[in-house]
Amino acid sequence: MIIELNQNIMDSNDSRAEEIRGILAKNRVVMINIISSPGSGKTSLLEQTLEKLGAHFKLGIIEGDVNTNRDARRLERFGLPITAVNTRGACHLNSTIILKALGKLPLDNLDCIIIENVGNLVCPSEFDLGEHAKIAVSSVPEGDDKPQKYPMLFRQAKCLVLNKIDLLPYVPFDRQVFYRDIDNLNPKLPVIETSCTTGEGVDSWIEWIKGFITNQPRRLNQIDEGFSNFRRPERSR
Amino acid sequence: MHEFSIAWNIVEIITKAVEDNRLIRVDTITVEAGELRQIVPESLEMAFDALKTEGDRSEEIKNCRLKLVIIPQVVSCNDCECEFYPEDLCYLCPQCGSINTTVTEGEGLIIKSIEGETAE
Secondary structure (H helix, E strand, O other): OEEEEEEEOOHHHHHHHHHHHHHHHHHOOEEEEEEEOOOOOHHHHHHHHHHHHOOOOOEEEEEEEOOOOHHHHHHHHHOOOEEEEEOOOOOOOOHHHHHHHHOOOOHHHOOEEEEEOOOOOOHHHHOOOOOOEEEEEEEHHHOOOHHHHOHHHHHHOOEEEEEOHHHOOOOOOOHHHHHHHHHHHOOOOOEEEOOOOOOOOHHHHHHHHHHHHHHOOOOOOOOOOOOOOOOOOOOOO | OHHHHHHHHHHHHHHHHHHHOOEEEEEEEEEEEEHHHOOOHHHHHHHHHHHHOOOOOOHHHOOOEEEEEEEOOEEEEOOOOOEEOOHHHOOOOOOOOOOOEEEEEOOOEEEEEEEEEEOO
């Protein structure tokens, strides 16, 4: 006999993500999930972000790592609430891990939690963590073909940071190709070019995230309304 | 390798379905995965085969075969209402050029059905 199930395979993850959304709404906390491949500069971007955003909002961090707590240790100097989570080899964070991590953060005293996901462009985009926004970070040395190769993340992201632009003169990266593919995939996606080494463009990123946090309705049932009036910065250099 | 987590969820769901429907044997399960989910069929199959035969898994599912159907994307234009396939991953409406489009198919990930024998 054939039994029709029609059951969402991600149900268990998604229902916990829903629970997380409820907890965040109750505590009026905005949660951001930063996703990129390994080595594109997530932790460096986070360092810049904590330094510059810390004056405006009360921040907490969930630092995902496959192994070790090196990234979490790098961020300790900011003196902010930080929870390090190890996936023990798994290539993504899931909502169970995040739910547990939230329990270790002082939610009633935070405005925004930033999750640094495990370095990977495929798997983290499969897992709803209950976040308000996924932020994609791509970097110049990775090449201009990443949007075409990993469309799901670039479709889901609410903002894309193109990092390491100081390396543009040294590596083959066709900006036109990159932007053409982004415009085809997700024409509304704001792209912010940064270099965490020279500091270039970081202020534009800080402005975006400030706007996002400020404009995010932090009440339950309004949570999906996003921030959409950000204008993409000028591209030509 | 998100296929491993996905296979884990699949095994959990069919184990429960076996109990709920009092199945004595599961032959095939059909999984529908949207094209955008980027599932590697071989990886999913390998992970599923490893997990379904794990020590304490129920006997009923140990010979179950996973049938994976990839669902192609369908995008619909919210302005001119035409439906299209996003060639070269272009989600702009090919008819009116609108950026206001929605993926209506090709993002899901579901267990469609389960085929097996009941006790009666």
